[in-house]
Amino acid sequence: MSSLLSMYEKVRADPQLTGSVRMEDKRKIEDGIIHRAKDAMLAILEQVHVESEELDERTAEMHHVNSSFIYLSFNSQPWLSTADKVRLLEWKIRLDLVQYAARGCPAVSLRNIAAYVPKQPSEESVREIGMRLYDFGDDGHAIKQARATAVCHELMATYKDKPWAVLKDDSIWKKIQHMVVDAVEGPGVLYVRSTGFDEAWKDIPGQGSPKRSPEPPRALQTGSGSSPEALKPYSQ
Incomplete structure (x- = not known):
């Protein structure tokens, strides 16, 4: 294969x-x-x-x-x-x-990952960056993603010299973990569904938008994305 x-x-x-x-x-x-x-x-x-x-x-x-x-x-x-x-x-x-x-075959771009600028840059490890989501007020989806990213980063150390390994440098995995954190801390819907379609992005704010308040999702436990708060589009 x-x-x-x-x-x-x-x-x-x-x-x-x-x-x-x-x-x-x-x-x-x-x-x-x-x-x-x-x-x-x-x-x-x-x-x-x-x-x-x-x-x-x-x-x-x-x-x-x-x-x-x-x-x-x-x-x-x-x-x-x-x-x-x-x-x-x-x-x-x-x-x-x-x-x-x-989900619309979303493009996978290593260049875009490498060029990503985190909202809160850090010299911490991939695991430590993800720890910011331990107290994030959803139902556990966010920290599950952060933990999985950390595990995959550590697992890939064994295979980083394989021809198929494109995500292998620590810097790339740190960028990915920052993306995980920034995506859910940002305003707008918690999760973008069917990301290969332009329609999925129409209400998603730009990267420069301020962080969401943590209180509404914490109070409503909206990580499943099914509540009005989780589905609320971005507004200035």
């Missing part, structure tokens, strides 16, 4: 997939991918195959960082066979690719 990043690039380069989902689709996988581009999606998914000897490396390469904990836990369990662990990972990779297509 080729690198996972190259597989995401294949999805983004396929006009059938990039044009299959619309922002107004209620069920973006069913109404978009399956209904309009099923064969194109399957053609990419059938390329996913993890060899048993590369299980740990492919786990580190996997996209969705919030799932890193459970898959590292799976791999450490003696009661699960290697074949079972491989199968779990293969299906996770396939579902990640489907979700990427369903």
Whole structure:
């Protein structure tokens, strides 16, 4: 199997997939991918195959960082066979690719990450930067992302010389962690959904906007994004 990043690039380069989902689709996988581009999606998914000897490396390469904990836990369990662990990972990779297509195939830019200017620059470690979210007033989504980012940074130390490793320098991971913190501390909706669509960004304030007050989300526990406060658009 080729690198996972190259597989995401294949999805983004396929006009059938990039044009299959619309922002107004209620069920973006069913109404978009399956209904309009099923064969194109399957053609990419059938390329996913993890060899048993590369299980740990492919786990580190996997996209969705919030799932890193459970898959590292799976791999450490003696009661699960290697074949079972491989199968779990293969299906996770396939579902990640489907979700990427369903969210509008957002561009991945290492240049933009490297150029990011944190709102509160720090010489702290990746873990220490994320600790700013320990007391953030959501229902736990923010700190979960920060912890996962720290774990992935530490895990990648083993694989930083691999050809597929593009996020390998400490400085890049610190920028990513600053993005995690700045994104939820900023005003507007807590989370941008379906980021590959322009419509998802129409009410998102610019980077120079002031931090949100921590009290409304802390009082309402709005991290799920389902409350009026979490969905409130930005206003000056």
